[in-house]
Amino acid sequence: MKTETVTLDETDRGIVHALRIDGRAPYRVIGEVLGVSESTVARRYRRLRSSGVLRVVGSLNGTRLGHSAWTIRVRCTPDAGPAIAEALAARPDTSYVHLLSGGTEISCSVQTAGADESEALLLHRLPRTARVTSVSAHLLLGQYALPSDWAGPACLTAEQAALLAPPPVDGSAEVTLGPADRPFLELLARDGRAGHAELAAATGWSETTVRRRLAALRRAGVLVLLVDIPPAALGFRTEARLWLSVRPSRLTAVAEELAGHPEVSLVALTTGPTNLLAAVNCRDALDLARYLTERIASLDAVRAMETAPVIRTVKRAGAPLPLVR
Secondary structure, three states, X not given: OOOOXXXXXXXXXXXXXXXXXXXXXXXXXXXXXXXXXXXXXXXXXXXXXXXXXXXXEEEEOHHHHOOEEEEEEEEEOOOOHHHHHHHHHXXXXXXXXXXXXXXXXXXXXXXXXXXXXXXXXHHHHOXXXXXXXXXXXXXXXXXXXXXXXXXXXXOOOHHHHHHHOOOOOOOXXXXXXXXXXXXXXXXXXXXXXXXXXXXXXXXXXXXXXXXXXXXXXXXXXXXXXXXXXXXXXXXXXXXXXXEEEEOHHHHHHHHHHHHOOOOEEEEEEEOOOOOEEEEEEEOXXXXXHHHHHHHHOOOOOEEEEEEEEEEEEEEOOOOOHHHOO
């Protein structure tokens, strides 16, 4: 879907924040919180979605399923970058596919269900062509901030947000996914706000069964609803990925501090030559320079840092559907 240039006003931003809190919140409830009509919310959301600026997607929470999360770095010749990035984005098990560093590097996120899938990923699935100069896979050992928690879209008051909060996740709830869930999850991966009738038609289930399954997966924290919106639409036009080498004794403290920075949408401990990954969203290049030279430079436990600007985002949120057996 091609993204048009759309300017978000106060109501649009309120809708974005509301959907970040609950991706399936009824238009009526969002309208009551924002002080506008249900039809206004529905019309604004459809406009943003049809323009390619905003969508809600359903994604599996691999942590709840015992899966492993990886960040992949592919270095390639300049002429190969866009094609390889598009090929990675076309895979249903990837998300957040970015073209970096002048088009000579690609990063993406992948989840694997176990040791066999991890081995297959590393040995067989990653690109292997003459134009790929190197491939590295870094296991994420712990995440301190996630894109779904990024403060960039926040504009509602605490009182307004409380009115939209979905039921809390029950971490003790047991859920098993099977082949029958595949069409259900595939549709939600395309449209997290798909109606119960549409979900019933895709699965062959009754609408009552659809409602129960949707509630059960959300309550268990297995299904999460993500708002997929480019940071540039919110005024953050410069993105970068940071790979940091941090003194081990201070690694947790630095990760926690970075997670509290409003510019940061992802912080994760990783394996590899560096031990901390961060995703940063800034207003412009000057804002990024200020962040690196003031905020990051003040952390004396950071021994070294590699910065890769995001040149193009090929894919953002996505559901790792092949993990459903």
